[in-house]
Amino acid sequence: MTAKSKVVALEHVVIRFSGDSGDGMQLTGNLFSDSTAFAGNDFATFPDYPAEIRPPQGTVAGVSGFQVHFGHKPVHTTGDLCDVLVAMNPASIKANMRWLRPGTIIIFDSDSVTEKALEKAGYADDPTVDGTLADYQVVKAPISELTKEALKDFGMDNKSMLKSKNMFALGIVMYLFNRELDTVYKYFETKFKGKDQVIKANRTVLDAGYHYADTWELFTNTYRVEAADLEKGKYRNITGNTAAAWGLMAASEKSGRPLFLGSYPITPATDILAELTKYKNLNVKAYQAEDEIAGIMSSIGAAYTGCMAVTTTSGPGLSLKSEAMGLAVMTELPLVIIDVQRGGPSTGLPTKMEQSDLMQALYGRNGDAPLVVIAARSSAGCFYTAYEAARIAMEHMTPVIMLSDGSLGNGSEVFRIPKMADLPSITPPLAKADDPNYMPYRRDEKWLRREWAIPGTPGLRHRVGGLEKENGKGNLSTNPENHQIMTELREEKINRVANDIPLQEIYGDKNADLLVVSWGGTFGTVRTAVEGLMEEGKSIAHAHFDYIMPLPRNTEEVLQGHKKIVVCEINRGQFAKYLRMNFPEYKCEQFNKVMGLPFTIGELAFKIIRLWKIRISNKRSC
Amino acid sequence: MENQNIEQEVMLTKEDFASDQVVKWCPGCGDHAILKAVQDIFPKLGKKKEDIVVVSGIGCSSRFPYYMNTYGFHSIHGRAAAAATGVKLANPNLSVWMITGDGDCTAIGGNHFIHACRRNIDINLILFNNRIYGMTKGQFSPCTFRGTKTKTSPQGTYEDPFNPGELAIGAKATFFARGVDINPKELSEIFWESYKHDGIAVTEVLQNCMIFSNGVHENITGKDVRDDMQVKCVHGQPLIFGKNRDKGIRLNGNQLEVVKIGENGITEKDILVHDKTTEDTGIHMMLAHMMPPHFPVAIGVIRDVKAPTFNDSLDQVIENEKANSKIHCMDDLLNSGSTWTIE
Numbered sequence: 003m004t005a006k007s008k009v010v011a012l013e014h015v016v017i018r019f020s021g022d023s024g025d026g027m028q029l030t031g032n033l034f035s036d037s038t039a040f041a042g043n044d045f046a047t048f049p050d051y052p053a054e055i056r057p058p059q060g061t062v063a064g065v066s067g068f069q070v071h072f073g074h075k076p077v078h079t080t081g082d083l084c085d086v087l088v089a090m091n092p093a094s095i096k097a098n099m100r101w102l103r104p105g106t107i108i109i110f111d112s113d114s115v116t117e118k119a120l121e122k123a124g125y126a127d128d129p130t131v132d133g134t135l136a137d138y139q140v141v142k143a144p145i146s147e148l149t150k151e152a153l154k155d156f157g158m159d160n161k162s163m164l165k166s167k168n169m170f171a172l173g174i175v176m177y178l179f180n181r182e183l184d185t186v187y188k189y190f191e192t193k194f195k196g197k198d199q200v201i202k203a204n205r206t207v208l209d210a211g212y213h214y215a216d217t218w219e220l221f222t223n224t225y226r227v228e229a230a231d232l233e234k235g236k237y238r239n240i241t242g243n244t245a246a247a248w249g250l251m252a253a254s255e256k257s258g259r260p261l262f263l264g265s266y267p268i269t270p271a272t273d274i275l276a277e278l279t280k281y282k283n284l285n286v287k288a289y290q291a292e293d294e295i296a297g298i299m300s301s302i303g304a305a306y307t308g309c310m311a312v313t314t315t316s317g318p319g320l321s322l323k324s325e326a327m328g329l330a331v332m333t334e335l336p337l338v339i340i341d342v343q344r345g346g347p348s349t350g351l352p353t354k355m356e357q358s359d360l361m362q363a364l365y366g367r368n369g370d371a372p373l374v375v376i377a378a379r380s381s382a383g384c385f386y387t388a389y390e391a392a393r394i395a396m397e398h399m400t401p402v403i404m405l406s407d408g409s410l411g412n413g414s415e416v417f418r419i420p421k422m423a424d425l426p427s428i429t430p431p432l433a434k435a436d437d438p439n440y441m442p443y444r445r446d447e448k449w450l451r452r453e454w455a456i457p458g459t460p461g462l463r464h465r466v467g468g469l470e471k472e473n474g475k476g477n478l479s480t481n482p483e484n485h486q487i488m489t490e491l492r493e494e495k496i497n498r499v500a501n502d503i504p505l506q507e508i509y510g511d512k513n514a515d516l517l518v519v520s521w522g523g524t525f526g527t528v529r530t531a532v533e534g535l536m537e538e539g540k541s542i543a544h545a546h547f548d549y550i551m552p553l554p555r556n557t558e559e560v561l562q563g564h565k566k567i568v569v570c571e572i573n574r575g576q577f578a579k580y581l582r583m584n585f586p587e588y589k590c591e592q593f594n595k596v597m598g599l600p601f602t603i604g605e606l607a608f609k610i611i612r613l614w615k616i617r618i619s620n621k622r623s624c
Numbered sequence: 625m626e627n628q629n630i631e632q633e634v635m636l637t638k639e640d641f642a643s644d645q646v647v648k649w650c651p652g653c654g655d656h657a658i659l660k661a662v663q664d665i666f667p668k669l670g671k672k673k674e675d676i677v678v679v680s681g682i683g684c685s686s687r688f689p690y691y692m693n694t695y696g697f698h699s700i701h702g703r704a705a706a707a708a709t710g711v712k713l714a715n716p717n718l719s720v721w722m723i724t725g726d727g728d729c730t731a732i733g734g735n736h737f738i739h740a741c742r743r744n745i746d747i748n749l750i751l752f753n754n755r756i757y758g759m760t761k762g763q764f765s766p767c768t769f770r771g772t773k774t775k776t777s778p779q780g781t782y783e784d785p786f787n788p789g790e791l792a793i794g795a796k797a798t799f800f801a802r803g804v805d806i807n808p809k810e811l812s813e814i815f816w817e818s819y820k821h822d823g824i825a826v827t828e829v830l831q832n833c834m835i836f837s838n839g840v841h842e843n844i845t846g847k848d849v850r851d852d853m854q855v856k857c858v859h860g861q862p863l864i865f866g867k868n869r870d871k872g873i874r875l876n877g878n879q880l881e882v883v884k885i886g887e888n889g890i891t892e893k894d895i896l897v898h899d900k901t902t903e904d905t906g907i908h909m910m911l912a913h914m915m916p917p918h919f920p921v922a923i924g925v926i927r928d929v930k931a932p933t934f935n936d937s938l939d940q941v942i943e944n945e946k947a948n949s950k951i952h953c954m955d956d957l958l959n960s961g962s963t964w965t966i967e
Contacts, residue, residue: 039964238963248957255954262714264706282942283949284957287713289938292739296706299699299736303679303710306697307718311710329700419958457677457695457711457718465643465689467698468682477645478690 009180010223014073016081017175019168020098021090022059023052023066026168030088031068033172037185038072039239039416042229045072046381046526047239048080048413053269053353060122065097074228078380078526080413082602086178088171090114090145092123095135104137107221109174111167113146141220145170145211152210156203166207173211180226183208233418240417242381242410243273246314246340249388251284252420254310256389257396257428262309263288264300266319269352270408271342274314294322298339302326305335306466308456310392312338316408317346317359324367327401331371331492333466334443334452336395336402336430340388343407345598354598355408357522358573363403364551364580370489372496374402375551379525381410382417387548389425396430398499399451405550407523407572409600430454436461442476449502450495499552506554510536510543516613517564519590521547521577524601528570531606540614547577553584561588568593568613570606636667643693649684654805654831658752659691661811662721666694669819671719678721679708681728684759685752685831688723702733705740708747709934716935719819720747726767727757730786734766741795743934744823748815751788751826754833755840762836774836789912792826793905793927799825800912801925804845804854805832810923817925823933830921843916853916857924862895863911865920872896873911873919880910882919900928 017034019027028049038045050067057064071081083103089095091114102108115128126132130140149167150160176183186208194200215221240248254261263286265275278288287309291297298313305311315323320341330337343359345351363375374394378387384406391404433440433453442464443452455462464476472479473487508517509532520528525546532544545560547553554560561567561581568591569578575592582590593609595601641663649655666676676694680686682701689696695718699707708722729737729751740747756774757763763776767788771780792800799821803811811829818825830841844853855865855873863873864885872895874883883890902908908927915921951957 036962039962042966232966234966236959236963236965238958238961248954251957252954260714262710264710281951281957282945283951284953285942285946287938287942289709289713291706291709292735295703296709296736296739299703299706300710300713302699303697303707303712304714305710306707307677307711307714309714311714325700326703333697419963422953422955422958458674458715460672460674463674463693463695465692465696465698467680467689467696468700469698 008223009226012225012227013075014071014077015086015179015225015227016069016071016084017086017088018067018069018084018098018101019088019171020065020067020094021168022093023057023064024059025066025090026165027066027068027090030168030172031070033186033189034175035070035239035414036189037176037181038070039237040185041181041227042232043072043074043227044077044230044232044416045070046077046080046413046415047071048409051353058122060091060093060119062093062097062123065094067094067098072227074230076230078530079600079603080409082527082600083604086175088175090167090171092119092125092129095129096123096125102138105139107139107141108135109141109143109171111145111171112142113144143174143214143220148210148214149207152207153203156199158203166204169204169207170211170214173208174215174220176208177212177215178221178224180224183212232416236419238417238419239414240382240385241273241412241414242378242384242406243271243342243412244277245382245384245417246378246388246404246406246411247274247277249385250278250310250312250338250392251281251286252385252422252425253389253392253428254286255284255422256425257310257392257430259308259310259396259430261286261312262301262304263312263314264291264297264304265289265314266291266294266297268294268316268319270344270411271314271316271319271340273411274340274342294319295326298323298326301337302330302333302335305330305337306333306457308454310396311336312340312392314340314342316342316344317362318349320359320362321366327373328367328369328371329468330401331367331373332468332470334399336399336454338388338391338395339401339403340391341403341405342411343405345596351598353408355523355600356573356596356598357405357407357524357571358576358596359405360550360573360576360580363405370493372493373551374398374400374496374499375405376402376549377405377522377547378410379522379546379548380415381413382415384410385417393426393428394499394502396428398449398495398502399431399454400496400499405522410523432456433459433462435459440464441474442466443471443474445491449498450491497552500555503549503554505556506545506547506560508543508545508560511541512543512560513563514543515541515565516543516610517561517567518542518544518610519547519567519569519577519581520544520571521550524570524572527601527603527606531603531610534603534607535610542610550577550580558585561585566591566613568610570601572596572600636673638663638667640673641666641693643691645690647691648687650834652834653684654754654829654833655685655688655752657805657808658750658811658829658831659688661808662692662815664808665812665815665819668816669719675717676719676721677711678723679704679711680723681725681733682759683725683728683757685723685725686728702728702731703736704728705733705736705749709740709743709745712745712747712935713938716746716939722747722749724749724751725758726751726753726755726788727765730766730788730791738791738795741792741797741824741826744796744798744931745934746823746936747825748818749824749826750815751828752831753788753828754831754837755785756833756837758833758836787913788826788828789926790909793909793912797826797927798823798929798931799925800908800927801825801827802830802912802921802923803827804830804841804923806845814925817928821928822936823931844921853920854923855920857898857900857911857922857926859898859900859925859928862892862897864892864895875907880914880919900925903929
């Protein structure tokens with residue numbers, strides 16, 4: 003198939019497929035992603051669907067979207083402003099105005115414009131006519147009618163025919179980006195195996211969309227994004243929640259400790275539970291408990307019994323687990339707690355992302371109850387963060403909280419498949435059977451960790467629990483000096499984990515005028531914004547923290563030598579406060595946003611440039 | 625897995641199960657007798673010491689694990705059932721015993737309790753019922769009788785209590801038994817039955833708190849009244865009781881009643897024969913419900929029915945999945961499904 007129009011090469015592209023909840027936009031986006039993988043691009047995707055299961059049809063609340071960001075260069079984010087918007091109805095335009103930039107191509111089903119549809123979307127007039135979309139390139143196509151026309155010989159009813167209109171839209175987009183249709187054909191053949199008529203109908207509509215775009219010369223240009231220069235190897239597409247589940251399974255296999263998950267459904271963390279329940283073939287015991295507390299308590303029971311134990315949740319669930327986390331701290335058992343953060347407080351914004359559980363993760367327990375906190379930086383990175391959380395938990399006999407967020411969890415990315423043999427070893431300090439000197443709270447000198455004595459092992463019977471224990475022997479103790487010692491030991495044990503984690507990296511010149519600091523799921527946007535400003539010649543560097551408690555041992559060096567430090571995060575400044583508390587001599591400015599949305603690259607760059615101007619003017623005034 | 629136990633364990637005695645910790649319950653507390661009954665039966669289970677785990681919540685009774693020379697886990701208030709479930713699922717070969725009180729189990733831990741019953745997880749749950757919060761020094765619990773004056777009900781409570789037996793059976797427990805603290809021999813027998821039962825085994829022990837609810841069970845356990853106020857449930861035997869063994873429980877229509885043998889033409893044949901194995905919960909519920917003054921309290925194993933256990937069911941699914949899957953390790957999984965290669 004040859005394109006008549008001129009082919010323009012692009013570095014990277016963001017496409018958002020948007021329609022009513024029933025319009026099949028998730029599938030359309032996924033199929034486009036598959037062809038993106040086939041084209042050799044780096045890419046990341048993000049589904050954006052309503053919290054309600056069946057929201058009112060045709061309304062802005064009912065709009066379901068799927069975004070694909072792909073590129074010739076490495077793609078760090080799921081993209082913010084879109085280059086192409088596929089809008090299947092007026093509400094999809096309304097819902098996505100925030101994500102358009104001047105020049106965005108809007109592919110719009112013109113058949114969807116009815117008085118009722120406009121009213122539901124909250125438009126007085128057709129937005130494609132009244133000037134609302136003057137800044138954009140609107141490409142109107144009668145998608146519904148043409149789909150019906152393409153299927154007129156298939157003997158299908160009206161409703162069934164219209165179900166395929168997403169394939170017509172996909173055909174148009176495939177043409178626009180000079181994509182081969184084979185990957186989509188292949189999907190039809192696998193998905194509808196044995197239903198030849200259905201395969202044929204879908205192919206017919208897809209082809210019709212493609213040819214329509216070609217024949218009617220819908221676009222002045224078509225585009226091509228060259229294959230990315232990715233490292234050699236085998237790749238797959240993976241969501242953050244699946245990656246976290248797989249990382250845990252990998253750690254279990256590596257350590258030889260069976261994986262136990264005690265969990266309770268909660269958006270947006272549920273998919274980790276759902277994913278792990280699939281792998282009973284790999285000996286995963288995933289247990290859906292009666293509530294959040296039972297989730298963590300069953301995991302603590304399993305941890306005591308020698309499992310690599312995990313509980314997964316989101317903010318409100320983390321609150322419920324607080325007391326039990328204290329028990330895990332007190333009993334010094336390995337436990338991974340994954341918090342896929344969402345907007346809070348309380349029920350908050352269940353389907354939207356936020357980074358506002360940081361302080362809760364660090365300090366949200368009664369007593370001095372230190373534990374390790376680490377954060378995932380990307381969807382695919384969730385694999386390694388979960389693996390690392392499990393490694394630290396087991397090798398240091400401590401609970402570890404892994405912070406992810408709704409965008410990372412639901413978003414997907416290209417993932418280079420690792421070989422199990424290449425992953426770091428995990429060696430928990432198991433107590434030896436019949437050790438005559440075994441004591442429950444005996445510690446090794448280097449890490450101060452106690453041993454893991456697993457029920458069923460001869461000669462190691464012992465009792466642990468939430469009451470304070472005598473150091474060493476582990477008997478109940480209310481002795482004042484002992485409590486002082488034990489509290490300090492628990493703190494020092496966590497501090498020493500800093501000797502077992504990498505040093506903090508700084509991207510760019512370590513003496514750059516401006517240091518941009520971030521942590522967790524904002525990595526991609528912040529790094530992209532910093533790269534852009536570096537290219538403009540700004541003296542800027544980026545430190546993205548994966549390890550939060552304890553901080554890497556060179557954190558202070560990283561903060562040194564800059565004229566300004568700005569901490570960017572999706573909360574009201576929790577990591578900034580944490581840094582100020584630990585390093586009061588450094589002035590940390592903040593850039594915060596709490597809209598349930600990730601940063602956009604543009605707003606970050608804008609904020610940073612403003613800081614610059616202030617700095618420069620300050621300098622002049624000196 | 626059972627065979628490994630025999631050789632070593634026949635030699636064990638009750639002293640083997642006593643830990644080196646000083647027992648710190650009040651003198652005269654019913655807990656001592658229950659501890660004795662448990663230490664008495666453990667050597668007879670045929671389990672190695674290291675294959676037994678005692679899990680508890682919070683409260684006086686929950687100090688129990690510290691006094692047992694086994695693996696033990698003293699968890700947090702109300703959550704013992706959840707922790708015990710994790711222990712059992714992690715290693716089904718372990719014999720798991722959960723110690724809890726009426727406050728721990730039926731108030732803060734109510735949710736975990738009913739779900740442990742419903743799932744039929746194979747743990748032995750011993751509920752010490754003294755109808756009071758003892759450790760926090762005398763507040764009413766969900767098992768305190770209406771009108772009882774306590775620290776937090778100075779005018780008497782104005783709410784009705786749970787009956788743990790009804791709660792357990794209503795929540796689908798496959799085993800429910802009841803014993804009294806002053807009869808440790810009988811308790812040992814019940815704990816043996818509990819051990820033999822596959823699935824959740826709930827035993828309510830009517831236990832006296834000398835300090836905050838002293839005498840609360842006196843109308844059941846008192847020397848003068850106990851024969852008339854306790855009916856021993858023995859599978860296959862008629863429910864006869866009384867000092868002179870002349871009283872019995874009869875099913876009249878759809879209700880239980882106390883009748884006197886020899887009066888109004890009633891013979892032993894009219895007395896209800898106890899069947900702990902009947903699936904229907906109706907009679908078991910009625911037996912668990914019986915209370916003075918109009919009825920004696922049912923003692924012994926009231927319900928003991930067979931049903932798939934949660935732990936066995938999970939293990940079975942795991943075995944099936946292992947046998948039928950082409951994916952045997954993480955490398956298999958990572959490379960499965962839709963992948964592509966960059967050369």
